[in-house]
Amino acid sequence: MxxxxxxxxxxFCFGVQRAVDKVYEMLETGRPIYTYGPVVHNETVIDDLKAKGAIVLETEEELQALDPPEGAAIIIRAHGIPRRIYELLETKHIEVVDCTCPFVIKIQKLAGEHSRAGEHVLIAGNPKHPEVEGIVGWCDGPVDVLETPEDAEKYPFSEEETYFLVSQTTYQLNKFTQIVEIFEKRGYNDNVVNTICxxxxxxxxxxxxxxxxxxxxxxxxxxxxxxxxxxxxxxxxxxxxxxxxxxxxxxxxxxxxxxxxxxxxxxxxxxxxxxxxxxxxxxxxx
Ligand code: SF4
Known part of the structure; x- marks a missing residue:
């Protein structure tokens, strides 16, 4: 047997569930509903949301070109967005419903604060992932993304800089531990926050x-x-x-x-x- x-x-984790529920709830109002990027990485769910009327804006260019109709709302997904996208949204006449996951907001805040304090922000994660692009977009100074422990091995540290390391929320824990160990071995072990959710x-x-x-x-x-x-x-x-x-x-x-x-x-x-x-x-x- x-x-x-x-x-x-x-x-579904609670962050994704919350964002998906919000889109369904907003669609019921009959208003024009946009999402900035697909609200979840799942084609079946996205097809269903589109069938019910949701409009997915895939790129920043599409958002720039948007002239929203009366009563429209746009939902920010759990991955969050860079600061410049909030600024762009302010120029549009559209209600913004922010479903950025609280775990992601925490990283954006940390990265922004340490960056403003003059530290060099490092993010363990996938540089092409929207969550990571969003975090990068909250930094004012230098920021780099390390995709693998190998990237940490060959990272060109500078004696003049102070580094601050965080992780994408979905980064693999054992890889993050390896990166931290590599940092320690190379003499950079001060500023590390494990932000895997x-x-x-x-x-x-x-x-x-x-x-x-x-x-x-x-x-x-x-x-x-x-x-x-x-x-x-x-x-x-x-x-x-x-x-x-x-x-x-x-x-x-x-x-x-x-x-x-x-x-x-x-x-x-x-x-x-x-x-x-x-x-x-x-x-x-x-
Ligand atoms: S940070 Fe965690 S809880 Fe939030 S959306 Fe991502 S996986 Fe889900």
Missing amino acids: TEIRVDPSAG SATQIRQQHAEELASEADVMIVIGGRNSSNTRKLYEICAARCPETHYIQTLDDLHLERSKIVRLVGITAGASTPKKSIEEVQKYVRAYF
Whole structure:
């Protein structure tokens, strides 16, 4: 008998849930509703929001060109935005509904304060991720993004500067620890704040534990979701048969070996419905 175990922390975190709920709630008012970027990295949810009338502005240029109709509102997603986008929004006649996650606001504030104090801000994260672009946009002085521990190894520290290190909320904890150790080894250990959010830490920890026991591991999440990709990396390192799927259609299981335990986890952008569908399918399959 195959056991199917779903990680209890899988799926929408509170920051994403709050933003998605807000878009649905605003759509019910019948007003023109925009979001700045997709509110969640999940095509199924975004298609549904669009079908209900949400308009997604993908770029800063699109926002610049926007001439909002009477009564329009724009929702800022959980990832947050750079300061200059707030300034741009002030020039538009549009209500701004800010759903930046409080964990992200904390990093923006920290980065801004330390930057204004003359420190060189370093962010452990993906430089192309909107959350990181947002944090960079709150710094007034020099700022660099370190994507991997290797970047920390070869980072050209300067004796003249004081550094301040934070992390993207969804950064992998063991990589952040490695970066901090590299900094210490190189003599820069003063200003470090681990800003990985607790929802991410707990989910990564559960995924690691589950993948260590499972014969088959399934990770559900959007292709563009960085936290899902990290979950996949963690699981694949412990369970060789780890599947990264966006929806049930992507799942191709093999029945050739004995499977005692199937573990299921999901990124912060995966709705409960998708997790339940996969769980139901896997239960019927084995
Ligand atoms: S992953 Fe964490 S920081 Fe990001 S939206 Fe969710 S709760 Fe907020």
